[in-house]
Amino acid sequence: MSSTDIQQDDKSKRDFLKYVLGGGLVAWCASVIYPLMAYLKPPKQAEVEVSSVKVGKLNEIEKDSGRIVRFGNKPVILVRSTNGDMRALSATCTHLDCTVQYRKDMGLIWCACHNGKYDLTGRNIDGPPPRPLDEFRVIVQGDEVFVSKRV
Amino acid sequence: MRRYWQKIFNWIDERAELKGLVEFMGKKYVPVHRGSVWYYFGGVSLFLFIIQVVTGILLLLYYKGSEQLAFESIQFIMSKVQFGWLIRSIHSWAANLFILSAFIHMFSVFFERAYRKPRELTWLTGMFMLFLGLGFGFSGYLLPWNELAFFATKVGTDIAGVLPLIGKPIMEFLRGGDDVTGATLSRFFGFHVAVFPGIFTVLLGIHLVLVQRQGMSEPLGYEDATGPDRKAMPFFPNFLLRDLLLWLLVLNLLAILAVFFPW
Numbered sequence: 001m002s003s004t005d006i007q008q009d010d011k012s013k014r015d016f017l018k019y020v021l022g023g024g025l026v027a028w029c030a031s032v033i034y035p036l037m038a039y040l041k042p043p044k045q046a047e048v049e050v051s052s053v054k055v056g057k058l059n060e061i062e063k064d065s066g067r068i069v070r071f072g073n074k075p076v077i078l079v080r081s082t083n084g085d086m087r088a089l090s091a092t093c094t095h096l097d098c099t100v101q102y103r104k105d106m107g108l109i110w111c112a113c114h115n116g117k118y119d120l121t122g123r124n125i126d127g128p129p130p131r132p133l134d135e136f137r138v139i140v141q142g143d144e145v146f147v148s149k150r151v
Numbered sequence: 152m153r154r155y156w157q158k159i160f161n162w163i164d165e166r167a168e169l170k171g172l173v174e175f176m177g178k179k180y181v182p183v184h185r186g187s188v189w190y191y192f193g194g195v196s197l198f199l200f201i202i203q204v205v206t207g208i209l210l211l212l213y214y215k216g217s218e219q220l221a222f223e224s225i226q227f228i229m230s231k232v233q234f235g236w237l238i239r240s241i242h243s244w245a246a247n248l249f250i251l252s253a254f255i256h257m258f259s260v261f262f263e264r265a266y267r268k269p270r271e272l273t274w275l276t277g278m279f280m281l282f283l284g285l286g287f288g289f290s291g292y293l294l295p296w297n298e299l300a301f302f303a304t305k306v307g308t309d310i311a312g313v314l315p316l317i318g319k320p321i322m323e324f325l326r327g328g329d330d331v332t333g334a335t336l337s338r339f340f341g342f343h344v345a346v347f348p349g350i351f352t353v354l355l356g357i358h359l360v361l362v363q364r365q366g367m368s369e370p371l372g373y374e375d376a377t378g379p380d381r382k383a384m385p386f387f388p389n390f391l392l393r394d395l396l397l398w399l400l401v402l403n404l405l406a407i408l409a410v411f412f413p414w
Binding site: 032035036038039040041043 | 233234235238
């Protein structure tokens with residue numbers, strides 16, 4: 001074998017080692033990083049599916065008022081108008097997810113963040129909200145009021 | 152590639168005068184002799200401490216340190232979080248190996264008499280870190296909030312309670328009341344994740360600065376040795392690279408232990 005052959009041989013041996021060691025290092029890093037990344041990803045929490053929520057006694061809910069009810073992890077607004085009608089709407093403004101409130105002086109549902117306005121049926125009538133509030137069902141059982149999802 | 156590194160180095164060097172530090176690091180050497188292997192255990196302890204910090208922070212993402220939620224949150228980590236069992240198992244294995252490695256480190260220093268002047272402060276900070284390490288173990292043991300943890304802490308704090316005079320107040324301080332309750336859990340959680348790590352980090356900083364400034368301790372008689380008996384290797388990069396290789400092996404050992412013998 002000539003000296004260039006030997007050099008050639010050495011070079012390919014070295015390349016082989018380089019790939020084996022480099023590849024091993026990369027694989028090792030991956031086997032450390034993968035579990036870490038998987039750990040950091042929050043597991044899907046079994047969200048409790050809420051189908052209906054008790055609001056309170058009928059005679060405790062005043063006319064011309066609105067109250068926010070916690071429905072699972074979302075707010076729902078129950079509005080009782082001056083004539084005693086009740087309506088439940090999602091209290092999450094369709095613009096940027098602020099929580100809306102009932103304004104006695106306007107007789108409207110109003111969002112404090114950007115002056116969005118909805119009428120009492122949840123229709124967006126003024127300001128930035130792009131669409132109406134989702135409606136929920138109001139159930140009166142005896143003297144108790146419940147809010148439930150519309151089926 | 153090299154040119155870019157050089158550029159970055161120069162940029163920082165112009166502002167922070169890195170050259171002096173590099174020169175300083177170049178001067179440090181590690182004596183090579185029969186007992187050189189013991190020099191590695193300080194580094195291994197340091198590495199295991201780093202592992203504890205990292206896995207501890209990871210566990211903090213899901214652990215809840217309160218009476219009602221602690222036990223459940225551990226169940227959650229073990230069964231719902233991906234690789235949660237692995238992180239927790241590594242945390243408890245590394246805790247035990249840390250004490251082992253710290254003991255080897257300290258025994259080697261003790262028998263080589265490396266604590267002698269001027270290294271008394273290094274020895275003392277090391278002692279305090281060992282005590283803190285045991286404190287980490289004792290406080291961490293309660294956090295799963297299971298029966299074993301509860302009664303271990305009850306017995307442990309009872310032991311503190313039988314000390315004459317100061318025992319009772321210490322016991323009450325540790326328990327946050329007369330008995331082991333949710334108040335104890337809150338305290339131990341605070342000690343474990345805030346108080347101890349804070350103090351430990353300061354001590355560790357002093358310990359490492361002293362080691363770098365004073366250099367490695369030479370065994371008795373090494374100073375008089377000449378010729379082939381007086382061998383040494385540079386700390387940077389020779390010893391450091393060996394250190395890193397050992398750290399890699401320790402991490403692999405940890406992973407094997409944690410997977411096949413979950414703790």
